[in-house]
Amino acid sequence: RVLVEKFRPRDRIAIAPFESHDVRARIENAVFAKTPEAAEAQIDSLQARRDGNTALYSATIFALDRLQRRKKEEPDRQYMLVILTDGKNDLREGDDQETLQRKDDLDSVVKKLYETNTQTFTIGVGDAIDAGALKEMVYPQENKEQYSKAEDTRSLARFLAGAKQSLNEQIGIQFFTRRRDYHDLKSLNFRVQVETLDKKILQGVIPWNCRAAAGCAAGRTVGAEERRLGTE
Numbered sequence: 001r002v003l004v005e006k007f008r009p010r011d012r013i014a015i016a017p018f019e020s021h022d023v024r025a026r027i028e029n030a031v032f033a034k035t036p037e038a039a040e041a042q043i044d045s046l047q048a049r050r051d052g053n054t055a056l057y058s059a060t061i062f063a064l065d066r067l068q069r070r071k072k073e074e075p076d077r078q079y080m081l082v083i084l085t086d087g088k089n090d091l092r093e094g095d096d097q098e099t100l101q102r103k104d105d106l107d108s109v110v111k112k113l114y115e116t117n118t119q120t121f122t123i124g125v126g127d128a129i130d131a132g133a134l135k136e137m138v139y140p141q142e143n144k145e146q147y148s149k150a151e152d153t154r155s156l157a158r159f160l161a162g163a164k165q166s167l168n169e170q171i172g173i174q175f176f177t178r179r180r181d182y183h184d185l186k187s188l189n190f191r192v193q194v195e196t197l198d199k200k201i202l203q204g205v206i207p208w209n210c211r212a213a214a215g216c217a218a219g220r221t222v223g224a225e226e227r228r229l230g231t232e
Contacts, residue, residue: 019052
């Protein structure tokens with residue numbers, strides 16, 4: 001419910017419960033609520049299934065796939081995935097047939113995180129979690145503070161409030177380059193300086209974090225007018 005607090009008019013929140021049955025369907029069918037009331041209704045309807053295990057890795061990949069499709073539909077939005085679990089990846093005979101056949105592992109999740117470039121937070125509840133795996137499942141991976149072991153509801157609330165705030169404070173940066181070989185970018189760091197609306201200066205160095213084997217190709221070709229404006 002903390003994520004629903006301070007819900008802004010253009011915010012969208014989907015709550016996708018998962019265990020080890022109908023994993024893809026439950027994530028695909030989760031509705032992105034457009035109002036706080038609709039989001040609260042989703043929370044009120046949550047029910048635990050007592051005979052389920054935890055398809056943690058497959059559920060995460062399915063969620064990232066869905067967010068990636070939404071990014072293509074609405075590229076101007078900022079996206080965030082929050083994974084909350086009280087277990088570790090655990091599939092057994094009789095569980096979801098698709099996830100059993102997929103055999104998703106931690107490496108598959110990390111690869112998908114880099115492919116989708118989606119800010120991801122992980123939260124472990126209780127003593128049955130795999131804290132090491134959850135720490136690896138945050139993105140960007142260097143932001144280890146995006147993992148939390150929720151000791152109680154208050155610590156969980158503080159963590160989720162911070163996650164929501166980090167989404168509100170994101171800055172997107174687009175750049176253009178005359179380089180033709182995008183592999184060249186892998187060795188570069190970007191020096192960035194931004195003046196905020198309240199006249200604060202934010203500056204730092206951003207490493208080029210592309211890990212695609214083929215390099216990170218440009219999103220599109222920049223036109224002459226955009227080049228002129230960028231240069232100015």
